[in-house]
Amino acid sequence: MRFDLVDLRLFCEVVDAGSITAGAERCALALAAASTRIRAMEQSLGAPLLTRSRQGVAPTPAGRTLLKHARAMLDQGARLREDLGAYAGGASGEVRLLANTNALTEFLPEALGLFLADHPHVSVDLEERLSDEIVGLVAEGVADIGIVAGTVDVGALATYPFRSDRFVVVTAKDHPLTAQARVSFAQLLDYDLVGLDRAASLQRFLAGKAAREGRSLRLRVQLRSFDAVCRMVECGVGVGVVPQTTAARAAKTMALCVVELTDDWALRELTIVVRAAEELRPYARELVDSLRT
Missing domain, CATH: 3.40.190.10 (Periplasmic binding protein-like II)
Incomplete structure (x- = not known):
């Protein structure tokens, strides 16, 4: 049974991502090469390491055991590189x-x-x-x-402690919500929204909050940054939920209104x-x- 450090890192990334494709991307490997490495590991061990389904992959009991030891070995390897870095022209x-x-x-x-x-x-x-x-x-x-x-x-x-911030609602100057000083997230679900990309953790969080209300987000467009969200809101596409720090910065150069969000989770410590x-x-x-x- 021979697993090298590339094998171990690939296996950890595949399990973390729940996908061989995503794990291969994180390790900068072609999908075919990653799949071959995983199969070779399973053949060397003589037991399956992953269960495969339409939803992705998950570790088997043998895979969970390997995962535990692989993480420890990779962590030790990182410590070794740091300790030896001082002797190799500078610590790294x-x-x-x-x-x-x-x-x-x-x-x-x-x-x-x-x-x-x-x-x-x-x-x-x-x-x-x-x-x-x-x-x-x-x-x-x-x-x-x-x-x-x-x-x-x-x-x-x-x-x-790290930082404190608050989520607020940004709207165009002529949006109906500008007449309100405060609004709840549930009220926002009646309006078109401008949001972040589906992969963004905040967007998944907001989608979960909407689902708890028995509703879904009326997303008109999804973008990759809060600044882009504010620009699209300014153009009247919809309203957005952004950090107060973003809203304050954007309001200096864009025609925006900022409305307080009343939900407890809006305050972010x-x-x-x-x-x-x-x-x-x-x-x-x-x-x-x-x-x-």
């Missing part, structure tokens, strides 16, 4: 960071820019996820650091989560310290 390392939409778009660009400028040999693998997904992945050791909404249950993870500070690799610990300041 990689930190895997997961963040929700709000943190990713509004606060991390500047914060990460400062950190990376001070650490030219460190790279950050940044991925957007829903807050509850982030908690689970950090707890499992898939990621070093997560940034989540303060309302999510973080279990036994260590937490540190963003929190940094890690398994335990003492378990973090040196650069991950330094990144946490940098984000906190």
Whole structure:
């Protein structure tokens, strides 16, 4: 039974993504090459590692055992690279960071820019996820650091405050909602909406909130950034839900009105989560310290 580090990383990415195709993309492998590697691993072991269905793939009991050891070995390999980096012309390392939409778009660009400028040999693998997904992945050791909404249950993870923000509604100047100072999310479901791409964690969150109301989002168009959402709202396509920081910035240059969102979840206390500070690799610990300041 011979598995190399490429095999182990591929298997972890496939399980995390729930798809061989997505796992192959994350590892920069062709789908055929990734499928061949997975089959070779199963043949070498003599047992299936994945169950395959129309919904994707999931680990078998043997696969879950491999996953546990693969993550430990990859983590140890990363620690080895960091420890030996000082002897190879400068310390180097990689930190895997997961963040929700709000943190990713509004606060991390500047914060990460400062950190990376001070650490030219460190790279950050940044991925957007829903807050509850982030908690689970950090707890499992898939990621070093997560940034989540303060309302999510973080279990036994260590937490540190990050930033505060609030979601608000942006409308065109002549929209009926401009007559109201405050509005609930349920009221928005009566209007056309401008939203983010379906893969965005915030968009999935809002779709879930609408489903709890027994409704669906009347999405006219979906875009890749909050700034693009504000521009389309200005043109009268619909209303949008964006962070207050985005709305305040956009209102300086666009003809927009900002309406307060009354739902409790609209207030976003963003929190940094890690398994335990003492378990973090040196650069991950330094990144946490940098984000906190």
